Amino acid sequence: MPPLLRRLYTEVANGGFGPGEGVLGVSGGRPQGNFCDIAELYQDGPDPSGRVPAGLVLIYDWGCTIWSLVDFRDPAGAMWCNHEGELWPTGITLGEWLVATSAGTLTVETLLEGQPGSQII
Numbered sequence: 001m002p003p004l005l006r007r008l009y010t011e012v013a014n015g016g017f018g019p020g021e022g023v024l025g026v027s028g029g030r031p032q033g034n035f036c037d038i039a040e041l042y043q044d045g046p047d048p049s050g051r052v053p054a055g056l057v058l059i060y061d062w063g064c065t066i067w068s069l070v071d072f073r074d075p076a077g078a079m080w081c082n083h084e085g086e087l088w089p090t091g092i093t094l095g096e097w098l099v100a101t102s103a104g105t106l107t108v109e110t111l112l113e114g115q116p117g118s119q120i121i
Contacts, residue, residue: 002070002074002094004095015031017098018098018101024036024059038057041058042058051085051087056070056071062108062111063108066111066112067082068081069081069082083112090111
């Protein structure tokens with residue numbers, strides 16, 4: 001787990017911080033919609049096709065099958081996006097993602113603009 005995310009979960013809150021309803025918590029933490037926690041989602045997997053590599057963990061549901069994922073293999077917490085089975089890096093870290101979502105400069109529209117071969121829906 002990236003150190004920043006670990007500190008947020010242990011020193012701020014077990015989920016619920018960040019954009020909208022906030023990121024999902026870990027076991028026993030803040031749910032988001034129908035989703036209980038990141039451990040449950042990681043176990044179930046974000047993509048039944050298996051195209052999402054191990055170590056990418058769903059932390060935020062934007063709605064309409066659009067998810068933000070954090071790379072647990074990277075200490076900086078590189079962020080990824082998953083939409084309808086497509087996966088791509090966003091080019092920012094977890095810290096940058098939190099700042100940009102709080103400032104309103106990172107939205108579902110800007111995430112989809114970064115999707116290879118996509119158009120905004």
